[in-house]
Amino acid sequence: MLIELKDVNKTYNNGQPLHVLKGINLEIDRGEFVSIMGASGSGKSTLLNILGILDNYDTGEYYIDGRLIRGLTERQAADYRNHLIGFIFQSFNLIGFKTAVENVELPLFYQGVPRAKRHQLAMEYLDRLGLADWAKHYPNEMSGGQKQRVAIARSLITHPQIILADEPTGALDSKTSEEVMQLLGQLNREEKVTIIVVTHESGVANCTDKIVHIKDGIIGKIEDNRQHHASQFGVNTIMK
Amino acid sequence: MRDVFTEIWESIRRNKLRTCLTGFAVSWGIFMLIVLLGAGNGLMNAFLRGGEGLSTNTMEVWPRRTSKPYDGLREGRRIELDQGDADVTAGPLFSQYVDDVAPTVSNSATINYGKKYVSGQMEGNYPARQQMEKIEVIEGRFLNEKDIRERRKVVVLPESIVENLLGEGVTDSGAQIGRRRFSVSGDNSAVLAKSMIGKFVKIGGMMWRVVGVTKSDESSNSNTFYAPFTTVRTVYGKGKAIDEIIFSFHGLNSQAESDAFEKEYRAAINKRHRAAPDDERAIGIWNSFAEHLQMNKGERILSTALWVIGLFTLLGGIVGVSNIMLITVKERTHEFGIRKAIGASPWDITKLILAESVSITAVFGYLGMFLGMIACEILDKTVGQSSVSIMDAQIAMLVNPTVGLNVALEATLVLIIAGSIAGFFPARKAAQVRPIEALRAE
Numbered sequence: 001m002l003i004e005l006k007d008v009n010k011t012y013n014n015g016q017p018l019h020v021l022k023g024i025n026l027e028i029d030r031g032e033f034v035s036i037m038g039a040s041g042s043g044k045s046t047l048l049n050i051l052g053i054l055d056n057y058d059t060g061e062y063y064i065d066g067r068l069i070r071g072l073t074e075r076q077a078a079d080y081r082n083h084l085i086g087f088i089f090q091s092f093n094l095i096g097f098k099t100a101v102e103n104v105e106l107p108l109f110y111q112g113v114p115r116a117k118r119h120q121l122a123m124e125y126l127d128r129l130g131l132a133d134w135a136k137h138y139p140n141e142m143s144g145g146q147k148q149r150v151a152i153a154r155s156l157i158t159h160p161q162i163i164l165a166d167e168p169t170g171a172l173d174s175k176t177s178e179e180v181m182q183l184l185g186q187l188n189r190e191e192k193v194t195i196i197v198v199t200h201e202s203g204v205a206n207c208t209d210k211i212v213h214i215k216d217g218i219i220g221k222i223e224d225n226r227q228h229h230a231s232q233f234g235v236n237t238i239m240k
Numbered sequence: 241m242r243d244v245f246t247e248i249w250e251s252i253r254r255n256k257l258r259t260c261l262t263g264f265a266v267s268w269g270i271f272m273l274i275v276l277l278g279a280g281n282g283l284m285n286a287f288l289r290g291g292e293g294l295s296t297n298t299m300e301v302w303p304r305r306t307s308k309p310y311d312g313l314r315e316g317r318r319i320e321l322d323q324g325d326a327d328v329t330a331g332p333l334f335s336q337y338v339d340d341v342a343p344t345v346s347n348s349a350t351i352n353y354g355k356k357y358v359s360g361q362m363e364g365n366y367p368a369r370q371q372m373e374k375i376e377v378i379e380g381r382f383l384n385e386k387d388i389r390e391r392r393k394v395v396v397l398p399e400s401i402v403e404n405l406l407g408e409g410v411t412d413s414g415a416q417i418g419r420r421r422f423s424v425s426g427d428n429s430a431v432l433a434k435s436m437i438g439k440f441v442k443i444g445g446m447m448w449r450v451v452g453v454t455k456s457d458e459s460s461n462s463n464t465f466y467a468p469f470t471t472v473r474t475v476y477g478k479g480k481a482i483d484e485i486i487f488s489f490h491g492l493n494s495q496a497e498s499d500a501f502e503k504e505y506r507a508a509i510n511k512r513h514r515a516a517p518d519d520e521r522a523i524g525i526w527n528s529f530a531e532h533l534q535m536n537k538g539e540r541i542l543s544t545a546l547w548v549i550g551l552f553t554l555l556g557g558i559v560g561v562s563n564i565m566l567i568t569v570k571e572r573t574h575e576f577g578i579r580k581a582i583g584a585s586p587w588d589i590t591k592l593i594l595a596e597s598v599s600i601t602a603v604f605g606y607l608g609m610f611l612g613m614i615a616c617e618i619l620d621k622t623v624g625q626s627s628v629s630i631m632d633a634q635i636a637m638l639v640n641p642t643v644g645l646n647v648a649l650e651a652t653l654v655l656i657i658a659g660s661i662a663g664f665f666p667a668r669k670a671a672q673v674r675p676i677e678a679l680r681a682e
Contacts, residue, residue: 054674081580089678093578093581106579
């Protein structure tokens, strides 16, 4: 198992204690294309934070590739995020004053890869995503879909074990959303990348092979969706 | 390293005005520091030039009046030094410290040469005096042993008197006005000095041969001239009385040792004149070593004070930089969150802010330092070239008011430390940004 969560609990203590995750047990295997679906307040964002080592949990165990992720120093956590996880965000989170290629290079910069090497790699990835011509452009000169593809290139460049996508289509129109989801699906099939998508849209979830439903901090049913018929709006469409 | 600078440049480029305004305060601080230190150096150099002609191991002793009744005699009695005092000074009692002893007699006298005359002070002296007072002979020679032994009627005149005797129009000594007199008439006075050697001047109705010309500087008396001790004593009928004893010493290395010696010496001389051993007013003692120590102490205090003032001025700039960095960190919180999410360690972020802070401080600091050095040069070319004439003496206000390379290095160190301090708290704040910030929508 690539990812293993055993009875993970998380409580926020902002005045009123809020028990957000109430004993999460989840296993995700290498090469899976999974979506975590839930309404807002269901705890899916908190789960994503824990999966991405952006936040810590109170009790339970979380393993990535057999490594227990717990009580890490900030430095170790940064290192794991850098090497094991690629992030795709709802609002793209590209750095505005850096060009597309510089944004893609950034994770390699934090790995200490020499400038020429990381530039070359970043250009390769941009090219694969059809953005070679846009390499020297700044994010505010690109469309939403292009920005998200730059972000995907950035998440892939370190060859991470897991790609974590947080509402990757949240800021995109339906057509672009579909393209992005197809791209993720393609990456999963062709490159065998493990992808976890967190979303509240059933249409987005339907693009994945497995849907984990989360509600009130507890995992409900886990749906096998290899036939992609889960969406009430029909197959291969994302309704906005 | 280049990547860090690229990042800094990108950040600064987005906030040009803000960075420049903050940087100005730093430039100003360093500018003030450099100018203050330069002016301080100039002031100190001017003082030291005044003291340049004095050695640091001589004492001058002259008679005064007693201030305490002692041995049946009342206070206010006039003391007269005589040859015996000189002998005691040179005697076994103080031989551990005292080197040369030169008693002096002096008399006011008028020098006639042709139609010109100059009134001045004739000092009967010993050859050793030249060493003790660092008298610089520019032409001819100083007094020698043979002059003393044979009671020759020879005189050594200072440059200023020679100029007045040979010069045009001026018949009064010590009336020099203007800027840098010696640089203006330097060549001319050397020629004059040379032409004076071997000539006879008339003093007190007798003819004296001029054997040497000495350099007169901007601060020392310009109308004192020298003749052999024995000659002056005989000519003016001084008998055994002497006006002043000057002696050089060695082996006194601290203020305490110097004070102890002075006390002992005073007691010995006082005793010879039946004055209380602890009567500090029976004889006057001027100790050039103690003076020298005082001068050094003064220099240290001045320099420390200027550094403190300069650093406090700089502090304003530092606070400004710190403030601006805090704002930067606030603005870039989301960005730092993203960076951390994709693998930046806290130190990577800290480094970014610290480097930016040090860069701003250093660049603007160097600008200020550069301008400060230019200001010092301007000061040197203007105020530094002028002197004021006070009581017949030329006193330079500022001499070479510039700072050396060591100050530039120290200031560099100060800038780097200052930049680090300015960046420290903002950088710590930046490092504490949580990677979850990245998930917060803008």
